[in-house]
Amino acid sequence: MRRLLIAIPYLWLLALFIVPFVIVFKISLSDLAVAIPPYTPTLDIAEGWAGFKAFLSELDFENYIWLTEDALYWKAYLSSLKIAVISTLLTLLVGYPIAYGMARAPEEWRAMLFMLVILPFWTSFLIRVYSWMGILSQEGYLNQLLLWIGVINEPLVILNTNIAVYIGIVYTYLPFMILPIYAALEKLDISLLEAAEDLGCSRFSAFWLVTIPLSKQGIIAGSFLVFIPTIGEFVIPSLLGGSRTLMIGKVLWEEFFSNRDWPVASAVAVVLLLILIIPIVLFQRNEQKQREADQ
Amino acid sequence: MRRMTWFNVTSLTFGFAFLYLPMVILIIYSFNESKLVTVWAGFSTKWYGEVLRNTAFLDAAWVTVKVAFLSSCLATVLGTMAAIVMVRAGRFRGRTLFSGMIYAPMVMPEVITGLSLLLLFISLGMDRGVFTIVLAHTTFAMCYVSVVVSSRLVSFDQSLEEAALDLGCSPVQAFRLVTLPIIAPAVISGWLLAFTLSLDDLVIASFTSGPSATTLPMKIWSSVRLGVSPEINALSTIMILVVAIGVITASLINKRNVMRQRREEAAADKLA
Numbered sequence: 252m253r254r255l256l257i258a259i260p261y262l263w264l265l266a267l268f269i270v271p272f273v274i275v276f277k278i279s280l281s282d283l284a285v286a287i288p289p290y291t292p293t294l295d296i297a298e299g300w301a302g303f304k305a306f307l308s309e310l311d312f313e314n315y316i317w318l319t320e321d322a323l324y325w326k327a328y329l330s331s332l333k334i335a336v337i338s339t340l341l342t343l344l345v346g347y348p349i350a351y352g353m354a355r356a357p358e359e360w361r362a363m364l365f366m367l368v369i370l371p372f373w374t375s376f377l378i379r380v381y382s383w384m385g386i387l388s389q390e391g392y393l394n395q396l397l398l399w400i401g402v403i404n405e406p407l408v409i410l411n412t413n414i415a416v417y418i419g420i421v422y423t424y425l426p427f428m429i430l431p432i433y434a435a436l437e438k439l440d441i442s443l444l445e446a447a448e449d450l451g452c453s454r455f456s457a458f459w460l461v462t463i464p465l466s467k468q469g470i471i472a473g474s475f476l477v478f479i480p481t482i483g484e485f486v487i488p489s490l491l492g493g494s495r496t497l498m499i500g501k502v503l504w505e506e507f508f509s510n511r512d513w514p515v516a517s518a519v520a521v522v523l524l525l526i527l528i529i530p531i532v533l534f535q536r537n538e539q540k541q542r543e544a545d546q
Numbered sequence: 547m548r549r550m551t552w553f554n555v556t557s558l559t560f561g562f563a564f565l566y567l568p569m570v571i572l573i574i575y576s577f578n579e580s581k582l583v584t585v586w587a588g589f590s591t592k593w594y595g596e597v598l599r600n601t602a603f604l605d606a607a608w609v610t611v612k613v614a615f616l617s618s619c620l621a622t623v624l625g626t627m628a629a630i631v632m633v634r635a636g637r638f639r640g641r642t643l644f645s646g647m648i649y650a651p652m653v654m655p656e657v658i659t660g661l662s663l664l665l666l667f668i669s670l671g672m673d674r675g676v677f678t679i680v681l682a683h684t685t686f687a688m689c690y691v692s693v694v695v696s697s698r699l700v701s702f703d704q705s706l707e708e709a710a711l712d713l714g715c716s717p718v719q720a721f722r723l724v725t726l727p728i729i730a731p732a733v734i735s736g737w738l739l740a741f742t743l744s745l746d747d748l749v750i751a752s753f754t755s756g757p758s759a760t761t762l763p764m765k766i767w768s769s770v771r772l773g774v775s776p777e778i779n780a781l782s783t784i785m786i787l788v789v790a791i792g793v794i795t796a797s798l799i800n801k802r803n804v805m806r807q808r809r810e811e812a813a814a815d816k817l818a
Contacts, residue, residue, distance in 0.1 A: 483655020
């Protein structure tokens with residue numbers, strides 16, 4: 252009974268999560284071919300040990316070498332990292348005051364505010380990104396408003412630039428940043444701040460020396476929750492970014508669907524995974540620490 | 547002492563305006579008469595008529611609901627099992643790998659999950675369509691379900707289960723009569739989460755579906771890439787309202803249940 256209980260979800264995840272990665276890795280080592288499916292496998296399991304030996308003798312990392320030789324991929328990885336770092340910082344700047352305001356709001360409001368942060372999370376991601384296309388375009392609502400006020404004389408070009416990508420990321424990932432910070436701030440004992448002020452701290456230095464350090468765990472958790480998925484983001488750069496917005500998720504998609512180069516798409520995926528392992532492990536460790544601190 | 551300074555009020559006002567204004571604008575302009583989306587030309591509901599007459603949208607919506615229903619039910623069963631394994635099964639071989647497999651799909655970029663599942667389906671020679679999307683969605687949604695359910699399993703009093711076992715229940719009976727009713731709210735919210743995750747997904751569905759199945763997000767995607775359109779505004783409004791009504795109803799029911807539970811507990815305390 253217990254065995255069965257463990258085995259069913261275990262086998263499901265092995266078959267549909269681990270095995271696919273092994274296949275991706277295998278295909279990333281194979282060669283492109285004009286066929287269906289469009290690659291020639293270099294490892295033929297059916298031939299057993301002989302096949303494995305043949306595989307080893309012919310093993311090359313040409314798709315990976317290709318990734319290092321073509322500047323497109325380097326630039327795409329680096330610009331994904333850059334966009335992810337900048338938008339994580341921006342989300343923190345926007346999200347912290349909101350989380351802080353929520354934690355300081357009267358008790359009876361808080362459940363409502365919490366609900367209001369979660370609600371957009373349930374709405375379609377695609378629709379939320381799409382809603383910015385009408386706002387940011389040349390003849391969009393933002394330009395109409397700014398022209399009407401008279402701040403600008405001609406419409407700003409925002410849609411199809413990196414600025415639009417930053418706005419889209421901050422907007423869609425904001426709840427991921429707010430919730431962990433709010434959870435940390437809500438636990439914060441307000442008498443600590445009073446003590447700091449009694450001891451001569453200004454309000455600002457009390458915030459800087461007490462509130463920020465005590466909400467560190469929430470800041471770290473929120474930043475990882477924004478940073479990790481942003482690196483592989485595909486929808487936002489495709490809809491809001493321009494042709495010059497390079498992000499690795501978009502490159503992978505195009506390599507697969509437009510160029511039909513499965514081996515290179517697989518190699519792109521393997522490298523992306525290797526890049527992500529570091530932040531994912533750091534994130535898990537932070538969560539672990541927090542769980543231990545809670546007990 | 548609670549301090550609600552002007553700073554907090556402003557940051558909350560601006561913050562929530564930022565979160566909600568884009569959707570409010572979208573909803574308002576879905577009632578725009580004009581074909582030019584950004585120019586207001588009077589109130590009209592004609593785009594809603596267009597959406598409801600567009601059979602491509604309706605077919606895609608039907609596929610999406612079918613996929614979401616099947617995958618969320620499967621994900622709830624598998625995810626609840628996984629949660630019980632994580633919280634109650636103690637040590638077993640490969641436990642670290644198991645918990646890794648539960649957490650990893652949640653942070654995995656969708657392009658990687660989609661690509662790897664597609665390559666699996668192809669190497670198995672499976673026909674792609676509704677069935678393969680269901681398999682894909684079940685896999686990532688079960689991880690979310692198991693996190694939601696295990697947080698409830700951790701927090702409830704395990705001695706209730708032990709009492710049931712002492713009183714002669716079989717483990718299956720104890721689960722059905724004691725554990726399941728207690729974790730039911732978490733199981734239901736896990737199901738809801740799995741359902742909306744599946745409704746929402748574009749990237750994984752695009753990779754794992756074949757020519758026979760197009761989901762609503764895929765349909766919206768192919769039209770949105772060409773720019774803003776009044777039809778999509780109307781369709782989006784319908785989707786936003788359906789989700790909002792669903793979530794608000796669910797949370798009201800949940801709140802009522804919590805209140806009732808509290809009343810019952812208070813009554814029990816009085817008796818004791």
